[in-house]
């Protein structure tokens with residue numbers, strides 16, 4: 001009996017220790033976030049163990065767990081109001097959401113790219129299925145959600161090319177006509193790694209010779225935009241914050257390029273872009289947050305710019321500085337071509353400054369920009385709107401994003 005009590009107390013203490021995280025006082029619903037983070041961490045750690053035991057690649061197992069969890073999720077939207085079709089655009093799988101109610105006029109369109117570190121999630125899971133259905137319904141728009149292929153089976157530039165091919169296919173006049181979409185009212189959008197792909201593909205298509213097939217808007221939700229500097233103020237401030245600690249983000253980047261994970265510790269201290277790494281120098285001012293970010297957000301953080309680092313990292317993974325992977329690194333002439341842009345950032349997010357720097361560089365290039373900064377939200381919040389991972393802050397974020405699209409598209 002006594003030992004059982006001790007055991008229980010021990011278990012309780014361990015669980016509390018595992019779940020408890022010091023969070024900024026501004027975060028909304030902190031306990032719910034701690035539980036979400038602890039579950040995600042436990043899943044990641046189990047997957048790492050399974051990977052170590054040779055049972056499969058940890059990312060594939062993690063995606064399987066997320067998919068299974070998704071199936072348990074009973075709360076689907078009122079899908080009778082939206083017609084959902086799985087099809088292919090130029091060989092790339094897509095899921096198309098069309099409002100069910102008849103409409104005489106042409107509709108708006110949104111090309112949507114889901115997040116998940118280029119490795120996780122799916123258009124078909126409840127999170128994104130729900131988001132895209134809500135978007136189709138509330139915007140009365142045709143939403144094309146792209147099922148691009150994932151890490152670890154595929155790596156950069158496969159994800160970029162999948163999104164590019166599907167987006168170009170949809171933007172052809174005859175395809176838009178088939179879906180009754182107004183060619184002048186189509187946006188490209190995505191969250192997190194999907195925001196990365198949206199920004200990169202938007203840049204690519206803005207340079208197409210064809211005047212037709214251009215997006216009216218881009219809307220990027222806490223996008224990941226650069227792998228140059230892992231010591232921006234937001235990376236420093238949120239080094240250990242859920243659901244995306246710095247080290248996890250660095251590993252997503254390395255896996256995107258199928259690079260050596262041994263480099264992760266060096267990337268964290270910016271050894272890949274130290275002053276002695278020649279290729280890095282021409283990009284340095286494009287991520288110079290001492291001028292791109294306001295003092296209020298810079299706080300007292302200092303740049304981490306080592307004099308000497310490890311030249312071999314960029315030799316092994318040159319794509320770290322490829323603009324198709326890191327759209328923040330694009331030159332000003334390309335930024336000038338971008339459509340009106342919405343960028344949503346969260347204070348409690350390592351990627352906050354990726355978004356803020358991109359907003360500033362686009363603004364300096366003459367692009368009309370809305371930077372929507374949310375003080376009490378964490379990375380990924382927008383998809384956490386359904387039970388049991390529902391956050392009122394998530395719903396608030398999603399509504400602000402949809403409201404902007406509604407007013408501007």
Ligand SMILES: *[C@@H]1O[C@H](CO)[C@@H](O)[C@H](O)[C@H]1NC(C)=O
Nearest residue numbers: 172173174208209210212213
């Ligand atoms: C330009 O548009 C035309 C007509 O829609 C299309 O046939 C052609 O493939 C497009 N070219 C490029 C480079 O996208």
Ligand SMILES: *[C@@H]1O[C@H](CO)[C@@H](O)[C@H](O)[C@H]1NC(C)=O
Nearest residue numbers: 265266269271306308309310
């Ligand atoms: C970073 O580079 C310096 C200089 O080469 C080296 O001394 C240090 O060990 C490196 N740190 C990491 C974590 O790679």
